[in-house]
Structures are given as structure tokens and as C-alpha cells.
Amino acid sequence: MTTQSDALYAALCARAPQTTRELTRGLARLGQRLLLSSDVERLLDADPRIRRDGGRPTRWRALPIGQAPPLSGPPTPKKSPPAVLPRRKESVARTLQVLDESLLAARISPVAAFWGQPVSAAPVPVTAEPVLASDVPVVRRKPLPPGSTPRYVGPRLRPWQGDVLDGWLAHKRRGIVQSVAATGRTGVGVLAAWDGVSRGEKVLVLVPSVDLQEQWLRTLELQLPGLSFGRRSEPSGDGSGDTFDDCDVLVSLASAATDELLPEGTHGLLIADEVHRFGSSALAPTLAGRFRARLGLSVSLEGADEALLPYFDAVFDGCDLRRGRADAEIARYRVGLLPVELLPDERTGYRGLSLQIDQRAARLVATHGCHPETFLDDVARLQAAWSDRPDAAADASAYLRAVSARRLVAAGSLAKLEAVPRLAPTLGRHARSLLFTHSAIDAEVAATVLQDNGVDAERFPHGRPADARLATIRDLRSGEVRALTAHRPLSAGADLPPVTAVALLAGTRTGRQLVERADPALRPNPSDTIVTILVVYARGTVEDPGQGQLTDLIDAATEVRTFGIDAEEATIAAWSVGL
DSSP states (O other), X not given: OOOHHHHHHHHHHHSOOEEHHHHHHXXXXXXXXXXXXXXXXXHXXXXXXXXEXXXXXXXXXXXXXXXXXXXXXXOOOOOOOOOOOOOGGGHHHHHHHHXXXXXXXXXXXXXXXXXXXXXXXXXXXXXXXXXXXGGSOOOOOOOOOTTOOOOOXXXXXXXXXXXXXXXXXXXXXEEEEEESOHHHHHHHHHHHHHHHHHTTOEEEEEEXXXXXXXXXXXXXXXXXXXXXXXXXXXXXXXXXXXXXXXXSEEEEEGGGOOTTSSOTTOOEEEEEETGGGTHHHHSOHHHXXXXXXXXXXXXXXXXXXXXXXXXXXXXXXEXXXXXXXXXXXXXXXXXXXXXXXXXXXXHHHHHHHHHHHHHHXXXXXXXXXXXXXXXXXXXHHHHTOTTTOHXXXXXXXXXXXXXXXXXXXXXXOHHHHHTHHHHHHHHHTSSSEEEEOSSHHXXXXXXXXXXXXXXXXXXXXTTSOHHHHHHHHHHHHHTSOOEEEESSOOOTTSOOOOOOEXXXXXXXXXXXXXXXXXXXXXXXXXXXXXXXXXXXXXXXXXXXXXXXXXXXXXXXXXXXXEOOTTOOHHHHHHHHTTO
């Protein structure tokens, strides 16, 4: 059985040099299990038969078989004259020479290495590689003593930030702040933490992911120098033991927080970032009751998030798309609407589910007392009443299942994947772009289709170790990858380079889903470039823009264009760059 390493070696014997991306595509065409480029690069590095050429992008070659000269002993090095101490006037030139030589990497001759003698081959230039901020190791120093007085050196307060902070302070320092500007949300949290520490409080920052935890720690260290802070991760994670005995501000994963964190009788402030991802279960009463001051941060709240309101008391509208565009909090963007038709069997299934939904909705109104004005709220209430009204709860659950199934038919339509080749020229004209699909399998297929159409693409490794995610982001930053595909939003803590195009095949059901996926492109850019958002939707379904779910996105756009069902690839690509 041919291994993947053997397949790579055979491919390089047949044609060399090749890039990692080219070899990944070759494996996919040969029917090998789909791999990420980072996986292929690890296989190449580990294979002694393969060498990299040191260029950019990296290209690989196979060592020839049976062509190495016989080993008869290492060459005899020439005797060098004794070293002469340079004169003082030559010291500057000598220093420059040494510095210049330090930019070259000395290679040990394979023959000398075999015989164990230090004979060096000619040095080769070392190509500098881009370094991500997240690649720089975080200094693991002990927190400063609690009670240290921090000073704020962050960016100036934006008008909307001042408005929500004033409202939060006036409302007993409780509430949830909604904003589409991710950096601005974090800024509100930093200022609230500064206020809390100045009042002598302990501050707990709850985050849902490790990436976001690292981002918070970096931001706090930069904007509040002198702050005493610590981290709390999973039990097996690094630094999971910090408590408020060690620091004034503790950045913790929500899953690692316990009710004993805040000592009895101590005043505290709780800041929950991406609070919509926690739900009521993460904020247990034993933990929640001890923190009198509370701040939640979110893109926006939706129906299911109402369980958080009794705890936070209020919601403050900080920066929606319209205000973000007016205040230059988000980049200028154009929206392209690209319709597709459901396949015949998908259309049949969609119509059957629509009929079920209408019938069940009529039964809920006629039999169980749901009102048209408050229909969805009434259905949610009935679904939770299994002990009191089991028949009504069963009908409500059946209705919601049918609604979810119909939505999945549209979101996962094969017609959207068939549209990916039409998007390839558009994504190829942008240095960095993202494409979002309904499922991880669809994201893998979309990456392969883009590669086959000439766009260096890779699926973002959700669920993989941090090293794999960082390697993928590094490839996007360096240009080795031009497009990433994914089935869910990239973490707000990911250190992504500027993105100028986002294609949405799914994830447009709610405004929050849409903004979370488009966020890398919506971030302000220094050149004020107009970025492109392409929405691929199933025509005549709940995804149709006529249903109203894209209203906020369209209203704040610099330009909106609806393409025909048979729009030319070149037309879409030219429009995406303003031509």
C-alpha cells in the first residue's frame, strides 16, 4: 500500500520543484485522504528523501536515488593562517562583515557529518519569513502584586463607547453592550476593568475560547500597564491555578470559572465577552450572585438570549452597522447578491416542509392559543411546558423541527457548492478572502474546488491544535494561501491579516451570524479600501433577501448589486474590485 509520504516523493520525482499547495492538490486528485497543507508540510519535513529550497513560497525537491558519490573520507581542509587582531580603524568594517555573515546559515557538509568532522559547506542565504504577533511567545511572568495602580494608555474613547459606558454606569453598572465593532467591544471592557480596579474591586473576565483569552491578556497588558492580572484555563492547561489572591483582574475560560473565585465579602465586577455563547448555564447563581457589577459584550442579542436579561438587567445599543459606517468604526463595503436555484429534489423537499409548517402553525393557533402577533414567543413557551401541557409541547416541538429542517435544505443546497467555480475568479482577484459554508465537509469540498480552479485555498482547521490554526493564518498572511474556507466564524481572537472579500454560502439566517462571519473584512483598514461581501442564497426560500434578514447589511452598504442567475464569472470578479 502506497503511503502518503511515498506519494509525495513520487510526485516530486516526476516533477520538481513543487510548492506545498501543489502537492496537496495532487494528493487530492490521486484520491488520497484530504489533508491540510500544514499536514503535508509536516510529512515533507519528516521525509529524509525530500528537501526544501529555502525560497518563498517554499518549494520542495526529491533527492536523486543512487547518484551520491561514494564515501571515501572527508576532504582535507586547507590550513588557515593564524587569526590577526584587526586594527581599530578596521573594527567598524569588520563588525559590518560579521553582521553580514550572520544573515547566512552555515550548512554542514553531509560527507563531513557522516565522518563526524566539522567541515562546513558554503553558506546559503536565509529568507526572512513574516512573523505573526501571535507567534511571539507570551512572557509567562508572575502577576504584579494585587493593589497596583494601573494607568490607561489605550486609544481615545469613541462617541458610542462613551454613550454606552455612561448608560452602564448610570444603571448600577449592569448591562449588555451590543456592537458590531469587535475591537470597540473589547475597548469598552478594558475601560470597565480600569474603573473596577480603581474602585478596589476584583475583576473577572469570562471568555469562551483560548484565542480570545490570549487576546484579552495582550490587550490588558498593553492598555493598562501596571495592572495585576492572571489567567485561568482548563485544569490541564498552562497557568490554570491563578486566583484573586494573586491578581486584581483574572481572565478565565467560562468552563474553568467556579463559585469560589471571588472571596466572601469582596466586591467584584464580572465582564463576559461574547456573552451570547454562554447561556444561563454558564452563569450559575452561586457564581453570578457574588458579582454586583456586571457587563456583557456581544455582537447582538437574539430571542434565545433573553435568559441573560434577568442577570444583566439592561441592554445598551452601542454600534450597529449603520452607526459603525457613519463613525468609520467599520470599513466601507459593497454587497453582491448571487441567487441559485434549488435542485429538483431539494425543491420538492422544501415545499413538503413548508406545507407541514403551515399546517402545524394553524394547529398551534387554533388549538393551543398562540397569537399571530407573538407567535414565536408563544411557541417557545409551549415547548418548555412538557409537564403542564404535553400535547401542546409536542406540537410546538414538531413545528420548530420542521422550520429547522426547511432552513437546512436551503443552507446546505448542493447548488451553492456548484456555484463555487463561478466565485473562483472573484476570490482570485483578492489577496486574502474567506468563504463560509454550511458544514465542515462542504468547506473541505469548497477548498478543493477553488484549488482546482486556480485559487490557493485551504480549509481553516477548526477543532485542531493552536499550532495548526496559526500555521494556516501564517500561510494566509504570507500569500501562500489566498482563500480560507470554514463552516463557522473564525474566533475574534485570531490574529487574521486584512481580508478584502468574504463569500457567504451559509450563515445569513440572523444578523449576528452574518456579522460574525464578515467581521474580518469589516475591520477598518488604513487605506479605506472598499471590501466585498458576496451572499449566495437559494432563490424563493427563507434565505431570499426579500425576507428582510439582510436589511441592516444592505442599508449600510456603499454599493449593492443583485446578479442574475446566469451572471458571468468575469462580471462578478470585475465588480468585486470596483471595475
